[in-house]
Amino acid sequence: MLRMIFIQLWNERKTNVLIYLELAIVSVFLWYAADALLVNYKSYSRPLGFDISHVYYVELATVPQNSADYDTSAVHNQCGGADFLTLRDRLAHHPKVEDVCFTSHVHFHYRFNNRFASFRQDSLIRNGYVRYVDPSYFRVFKVKAADGGPSDKLEQALRKNEVVITSTVADYFFGNASKAQNREIQITDQGAQDSVFYRIGAVSEPQRYSEFHEYSCAYYKPIGPDEAFRQSSVQVVNGLRLFIRVKPDADNGYFVADFTREMSQQLRLGNIYLKEVVPMSYYRDEMLRSWVDNIRMYFSGILFFLLNVFLGIIGTFWFRTQQRSAEIGLRMALGASRRNIFCHLFAEGFVLLGVAFVPAVFIFANLMYLEVTEQSEMQIPMLGRLLCGMGTTLGMIGTMVAVGIGFPAYRAMRLQPADTLHDE
Known part of the structure; x- marks a missing residue:
């Protein structure tokens, strides 16, 4: 046939x-x-290397100096960092909030805000990112250690003023995460003239920008809160990004409206006020x-x-x-x-x-x-x-x-x- x-x-x-x-x-x-x-x-x-479910960006803004509402008192005008930390603590004590963290403006998931860095080890060179974060960042975004363990080791490393590198860096320069632990790596931040040797306190799981990006080299440095941070002007708020992880049972379609109405007064301190609350899923969908x-x-x-x-x-x-x-x-x-x-x-x-x-x-x-x-x-x-x-x-x-x-x-x-x- x-x-x-x-x-x-x-x-x-x-x-x-x-x-x-x-x-x-x-x-x-x-x-x-x-x-x-x-x-x-x-x-x-x-895997992305982070989790944005139930995470919201709390956008704070500052009152313009030419506004009638501008507070000229030195305690608020010259200690904006301290006011910012006070607002963070207020968020942390909210019954619907599970965790709070803040980062510099150059690290924001699903938005191309970056500060670049060059990693060096002997003759090996690799470009990547530097990310300034509060130690609790790893809890809010549920970033795990390279061995799959909880984020405790990552937080402790930053609190000891050591850096956390991603597994991508560890694999490229040291072979694996365990060999990179407690080693030193030479890093040049964007705009810096000289390289600095940093002690690797911990290694996180590999991370990427979004579901369609590749894993990238990056390292995390602690940001504040030291005395200089507390004494910084109110303009410090413009360079920070505040995030909250909401308890799953409290996260619903009415959360943003209810939370904004409830916290508008509590998050007004000196010349800092609450501008809006945006779910991280919004930025994900946009990207x-x-x-x-x-x-x-x-x-x-x-x-x-x-x-x-x-x-x-x-x-x-x-x-x-x-x-x-x-x-x-x-x-x-x-x-x-x-x-x-x-x-x-x-x-x-x-x-x-x-x-x-x-x-x-x-x-x-x-x-x-x-x-x-x-x-x-x-x-x-x-x-x-x-x-x-x-x-x-x-x-x-x-x-x-x-x-x-x-x-x-x-x-x-x-x-x-x-x-x-x-x-x-």
Whole structure:
């Protein structure tokens, strides 16, 4: 039967060439989209290194000096750091708040606020980030130690004025996290002229900016609160970011409105006031919007090409069924069952798909080799990626071929031999 199908397809090659080209071209485009979705899914599913669930950004602002509400008393005007710490303590004692932390303005998850740094160890050099954080940052964002343990070690390191590096730094310069513990590393912060040797007090789990970013090199330094911090002017608030982790049972759709109304007076101290409370999920959605749009575009492309395959297949086989009605009737008259006719038409479609899919495999393999496809720093085996894309593409396009052939094949199966031979 298979040999007869190949002979028939060859004899009808002029009428099959268009559907053959369509299947080959669509297979390549579907494969490309499926491969891109696979890479994005692999990236999305990896651990972030932090957790923003139930975390809110509490934005504080300062009263302008030209405002009638500006407090000119020295205790508030010249000790803005102390006022800020007082507000942090008030938040920490709120019954709905689980933890509070603050960071410098150059570290804010899901916003590209960075201060860069260069890591050096012997002849090895790697660029990354420096992040100034309050030790409780690790509790608020639930950052774990490299061994998966709680954040206690990370907090203790910062409280001892040591630095915390991410596992990415530890793996690159020392081989693993355990070997990096209590070692020294040379770091040059952005804008600094000289490098400084820092003692590594702890190693955190690897971190990345978002679900679609790679793991990055970074280290954490403690920020305040020393006496100089307390005596700083009220403008210090503009360089700090305050975050709270809300207790899960208190986090609901009314939390922001209720919390803002309740805390507006308590969070007004001197020239500092509460501006707004924003869930971290808002910043996440804003950053990921472009990636989500790309994924939607890939899905739209897949649906578009599958629809084209469906219409092309159903049109071609409908026409062929009409043209070959006499042949089908003759086969039935000679003893072919209706089921055999149905299976024969299905086999024709899938043989045609198989023949068209062969060049698609070579084309896509070359696209991967030339790195034209979606790129990622993840170590995804090329063969596994190729086979996964092949299986997904064959599954999608095969389904459309089956659906497209189904109705013409069913119609051919219901033909009456006497009627078709009489018409002939």
